[in-house]
Amino acid sequence: xxxxLAVFLCGAGSFSFxxxxxxxxxxxxxxxxxxxxxxxxxxxxxAKFTEMESHPVDVVNWPERxxxxxxxxxxxxxxxxxxxxxxxxxxxxxxxxAFDDDSIAMPWTDDCMELFIIPDSSNGIYYxxxxxxxxxxxxxxxxxxxxxxxxxxxxxxxxxxxxxxxxEAFGERVSKEGDxxxxxxxxxxxxxLTDKGVECVKGKRVRANVYKCGDKMFSPHYLTWNPIGxxxxxxxxxxxxxxxxxx
Numbered sequence: 554x555x556x557x558l559a560v561f562l563c564g565a566g567s568f569s570f571x572x573x574x575x576x577x578x579x580x581x582x583x584x585x586x587x588x589x590x591x592x593x594x595x596x597x598x599x600a601k602f603t604e605m606e607s608h609p610v611d612v613v614n615w616p617e618r619x620x621x622x623x624x625x626x627x628x629x630x631x632x633x634x635x636x637x638x639x640x641x642x643x644x645x646x647x648x649x650x651a652f653d654d655d656s657i658a659m660p661w662t663d664d665c666m667e668l669f670i671i672p673d674s675s676n677g678i679y680y681x682x683x684x685x686x687x688x689x690x691x692x693x694x695x696x697x698x699x700x701x702x703x704x705x706x707x708x709x710x711x712x713x714x715x716x717x718x719x720x721e722a723f724g725e726r727v728s729k730e731g732d733x734x735x736x737x738x739x740x741x742x743x744x745x746l747t748d749k750g751v752e753c754v755k756g757k758r759v760r761a762n763v764y765k766c767g768d769k770m771f772s773p774h775y776l777t778w779n780p781i782g783x784x785x786x787x788x789x790x791x792x793x794x795x796x797x798x799x800x
Contacts, residue, residue: 578795595715605629622772626765636740641666644732650687653722660690662769670761688714698789713740760794
């Protein structure tokens with residue numbers, strides 16, 4: 554992508570962009586956690602998340618594409634020796650899950666949450682971890698948007714997933730009353746993201762961004778944690794990533 558020079562008005566205020574990206578990136582603290590069991594159950598993982606700060610995914614970079622539909626979305630993040638954990642929390646009028654099979658998944662067309670992250674700054678490779686609201690999705694890797702390589706289905710099976718909406722596709726649902734509230738937990742083994750293990754991120758500042766989208770929902774929408782300075786929706790923009798500080 555060519556460098557962008559612009560000023561966008563985004564939710565909580567204005568953000569300035571320079572030729573190298575943002576000059577006031579958001580920062581999320583990533584707490585280190587430990588468990589008695591190497592493979593904790595989801596109840597144990599969820600209990601740890603109660604101690605974590607919530608980060609809103611509420612920047613509307615392209616209001617003309619959202620058409621006034623802005624769901625409430627946020628994330629919490631933490632890590633252990635074995636896993637990177639992220640919990641997404643969403644409240645919205647519509648939900649969609651057309652896929653529950655990773656081998657054919659197109660999660661961005663569903664009700665989708667995404668983490669894009671550069672675990673190893675020495676190689677500049679970023680990972681796009683995209684999961685729909687029932688935990689079905691893809692993981693890609695590469696230094697640019699044009700050289701993406703996806704993890705295999707067998708590798709993706711090692712990603713632990715839990716959703717309050719279940720794990721089966723259900724099509725599209727629309728609430729005529731209040732918002733539909735759901736949350737999802739994703740646990741990604743470090744060895745899927747780096748051959749250096751947890752030491753690659755421990756005590757370091759890592760570039761990342763988090764997104765909410767739904768390309769084929771009744772109300773398509775695009776929300777981000779850190780602002781993106783492109784004229785149209787585009788998430789493969791590491792130059793606009795924010796920061797995650799791993800304690």
